[in-house]
Amino acid sequence: MNLLFGQILNGIATGMLYALMGLGLSLITGVLNIPNFAHGALFAVGAYLLATVSGYLGNFWLGLLIAPFGIALLGLAIEYLGVRRLYAAGHDYQLLFTFGLALILSEGIILVWGPVGFSHLPPPILRGGVDLGFTFYPKYRLFVMAAAGLLVVLTYLFLEKTKYGAIMRAGIENKEMVSLLGIDIHKLFTVAFALGAYLAGIAGALTAPIRGLSPGMGVDMLGIAFVVVALGGLGNLLGAIAAGILIGVAQAVVAAYWIEASTAVIFAVMALVLLVRPQGLFGIR
Amino acid sequence: MSKLSRRDVLKAGAAAATLGFPAIIRAQSKEIVILGLWDQTGAFADVGPLNDRGMRMALEERGMKILGQPIKYITRDGATQAGTSTRRAEEAIDGEGAKFMIGPWSSGVALAVSEVAKRKKVVHLFSGGTEDISGARCHRYSFQWAASPYTAAKTVVDNFMKANPKAKRWHLLVADYAFGWSVEKYVKEVGKAHGLEFVGADRHPLGEREFSNYVQKAAANKPDAVAMINFGGDAVAGAREIFNFGLTPKVPLIMCWSSGVEELVQLAPEIRENLWVGTNFYYTADTPAAKAFVKAYRAKYSIAPGYAPSAAYSMTRMLLAGFDKAKSAEVPDVVKALEGLDMNDIVGPMHVDAATHQTLRPYFMLRCKPKSAMKDELDLADVIATGNTPLPKEYGACKDIGSL
Numbered sequence: 095m096n097l098l099f100g101q102i103l104n105g106i107a108t109g110m111l112y113a114l115m116g117l118g119l120s121l122i123t124g125v126l127n128i129p130n131f132a133h134g135a136l137f138a139v140g141a142y143l144l145a146t147v148s149g150y151l152g153n154f155w156l157g158l159l160i161a162p163f164g165i166a167l168l169g170l171a172i173e174y175l176g177v178r179r180l181y182a183a184g185h186d187y188q189l190l191f192t193f194g195l196a197l198i199l200s201e202g203i204i205l206v207w208g209p210v211g212f213s214h215l216p217p218p219i220l221r222g223g224v225d226l227g228f229t230f231y232p233k234y235r236l237f238v239m240a241a242a243g244l245l246v247v248l249t250y251l252f253l254e255k256t257k258y259g260a261i262m263r264a265g266i267e268n269k270e271m272v273s274l275l276g277i278d279i280h281k282l283f284t285v286a287f288a289l290g291a292y293l294a295g296i297a298g299a300l301t302a303p304i305r306g307l308s309p310g311m312g313v314d315m316l317g318i319a320f321v322v323v324a325l326g327g328l329g330n331l332l333g334a335i336a337a338g339i340l341i342g343v344a345q346a347v348v349a350a351y352w353i354e355a356s357t358a359v360i361f362a363v364m365a366l367v368l369l370v371r372p373q374g375l376f377g378i379r
Numbered sequence: 380m381s382k383l384s385r386r387d388v389l390k391a392g393a394a395a396a397t398l399g400f401p402a403i404i405r406a407q408s409k410e411i412v413i414l415g416l417w418d419q420t421g422a423f424a425d426v427g428p429l430n431d432r433g434m435r436m437a438l439e440e441r442g443m444k445i446l447g448q449p450i451k452y453i454t455r456d457g458a459t460q461a462g463t464s465t466r467r468a469e470e471a472i473d474g475e476g477a478k479f480m481i482g483p484w485s486s487g488v489a490l491a492v493s494e495v496a497k498r499k500k501v502v503h504l505f506s507g508g509t510e511d512i513s514g515a516r517c518h519r520y521s522f523q524w525a526a527s528p529y530t531a532a533k534t535v536v537d538n539f540m541k542a543n544p545k546a547k548r549w550h551l552l553v554a555d556y557a558f559g560w561s562v563e564k565y566v567k568e569v570g571k572a573h574g575l576e577f578v579g580a581d582r583h584p585l586g587e588r589e590f591s592n593y594v595q596k597a598a599a600n601k602p603d604a605v606a607m608i609n610f611g612g613d614a615v616a617g618a619r620e621i622f623n624f625g626l627t628p629k630v631p632l633i634m635c636w637s638s639g640v641e642e643l644v645q646l647a648p649e650i651r652e653n654l655w656v657g658t659n660f661y662y663t664a665d666t667p668a669a670k671a672f673v674k675a676y677r678a679k680y681s682i683a684p685g686y687a688p689s690a691a692y693s694m695t696r697m698l699l700a701g702f703d704k705a706k707s708a709e710v711p712d713v714v715k716a717l718e719g720l721d722m723n724d725i726v727g728p729m730h731v732d733a734a735t736h737q738t739l740r741p742y743f744m745l746r747c748k749p750k751s752a753m754k755d756e757l758d759l760a761d762v763i764a765t766g767n768t769p770l771p772k773e774y775g776a777c778k779d780i781g782s783l
Contacts, residue, residue: 096599097596097599100599101592104591104595108589210641210645211612211615212644212645213619213646213647213650214647215647215649221649222625223623223625229595230598230625231624232623234623235591235623303623304619304623305588305589305616305619306615306619306645308612308645311588314586345589345592349592349596353582353583353592353593353596354555354583354584357584357587
């Protein structure tokens with residue numbers, strides 16, 4: 095039973111990171127209506143930036159603060175200089191653009207940081223583990239759970255309780271109507287892309303001390319992020335959060351009893367939900 | 380006027396082409412085509428370029444020539460997949476005339492490629508952890524360069540237990556494919572003599588990066604030691620998570636079949652504390668061939684070679700030694716020359732067992748150094764022992780290697 099509780103805790107921690115990734119991707123996919131294949135690469139660059147900035151400044155916390163903003167700026171530039179020019183060209187071109195961008199960013203990582211991966215340790219205060227009674231658990235994972243949970247809540251509150259958040263949600267529902275109401279839809283797209291990129295960047299930065307850094311680290315996460323979006327419902331932010339946690343917990347609980355199936359369960363859960371609810375957990379389209 | 384048929388035109392064309400380009404035809408017939416089947420994509424995408432480096436170095440050492448004939452070195456990306464690897468190997472054999480091939484890196488994929496070698500009658504050299512190439516699925520055309528999984532398990536378990544006699548409760552993390560199964564079997568077998576209790580043995584897929592679930596289970600078993608039988612990125616991710624969970628350095632971690640430098644440099648010194656490593660090659664190996672190779676490799680690439688480039692380098696040298704011994708570039712002659720071949724290479728004395736095609740050679744056991752003892756960033760570990768105990772006959776599954 096202790097193992098099960100430990101695995102559920104583990105699942106929530108991993109699920110929070112999945113939720114962050116899924117939330118960012120859902121925002122971009124929902125508002126801009128394009129599948130962002132560069133989302134995994136943004137996650138990876140976020141991790142690498144954290145390692146570089148915190149290594150240069152000798153302070154993990156400053157790195158964690160600065161690196162995601164770097165990714166947000168990168169996202170802003172991607173939308174402003176690239177995606178925006180392709181709105182008129184149609185979906186195929188946007189899709190190819192983000193796919194190409196993912197390859198460029200991955201190769202860029204190899205050019206800048208080299209092909210061989212490396213480790214980045216958590217700050218000294220978060221190294222080692224704590225005895226929770228039912229399990230021994232890494233301090234850094236507890237921190238990730240809390241930090242990612244807080245970010246998910248803050249993002250959700252921003253989207254639900256602020257005026258700009260309401261405009262963004264309206265953009266997901268009906269872009270033409272938002273535009274007709276006199277709102278600068280292009281600015282909305284840019285902000286949504288930057289915010290989505292920020293969430294991918296901070297998920298990458300938080301993950302770096304857990305999984306280390308390697309050029310291909312974004313590929314696995316991209317697949318999971320798409321599963322989260324499909325499972326939660328296209329453009330549904332609450333659905334992305336719930337789906338992220340559901341996948342993380344399902345993966346961890348299955349691992350307690352049938353560890354070989356722990357990766358397959360991600361896709362099994364998605365297939366099962368989509369069979370019952372093709373629009374996803376909370377989706378309407 | 381006679382009527383010229385389509386067939387006549389074709390004949391005339393072929394004759395003209397033969398007369399017009401005799402030099403090309405002669406050159407093509409003399410070239411010895413050697414295929415390096417190295418993954419550039421898929422789970423071992425990071426390893427393929429390193430294999431390629433090692434193979435090129437061995438060929439360039441000989442001026443890209445053997446027996447006075449030019450060597451044409453071609454490579455194909457097997458994508459770490461059996462289907463792609465076999466298809467591209469066949470294409471290189473049929474289309475490019477390759478009669479000798481080395482690779483790929485994954486044991487599971489190599490078993491499929493070995494079947495191609497058997498069917499197409501081409502010489503195939505491979506280095507990996509599956510025992511089947513020189514065991515149940517042995518045949519005259521495939522040769523295994525890496526130590527037998529039994530040799531590896533014996534070297535690792537014996538030497539670890541010598542240094543840690545009380546660490547008898549082991550938890551295993553095993554890559555779920557041919558290599559993992561083979562090494563796991565012998566770690567358990569050799570462990571019996573030491574009274575080891577295996578409190579857990581979890582298998583993970585190739586390319587696993589989320590090890591928290593596995594490590595949590597391992598921690599719950601409260602083992603005296605954790606032993607990983609995995610490779611590359613999987614081993615690095617596992618070691619990192621074991622450290623994050625606070626198991627290492629209190630609990631020793633054993634990497635039973637490591638790539639050496641390439642994996643160890645990816646781990647922070649704190650993670651390497653109390654890390655014990657078994658490997659097919661380590662760059663401080665005290666042999667003249669290793670010293671010369673390491674010097675040349677470091678001059679070219681500014682890093683010490685790990686198992687991947689070293690295996691490719693040594694396999695290529697082994698193949699070329701087969702040509703030298705055979706004094707022929709014909710496949711049956713080279714096969715016969717490789718059978719029973721003795722050579723002193725980077726790992727030390729090597730002997731190819733003619734009955735199984737398993738290379739009998741030393742396996743290395745390392746202990747990682749604490750940060751304070753490291754002289755430079757590549758001074759990662761000491762070789763504390765080597766072992767070359769061959770697979771006992773009663774375990775051997777290659778009963779009849781067959782005919783050419």
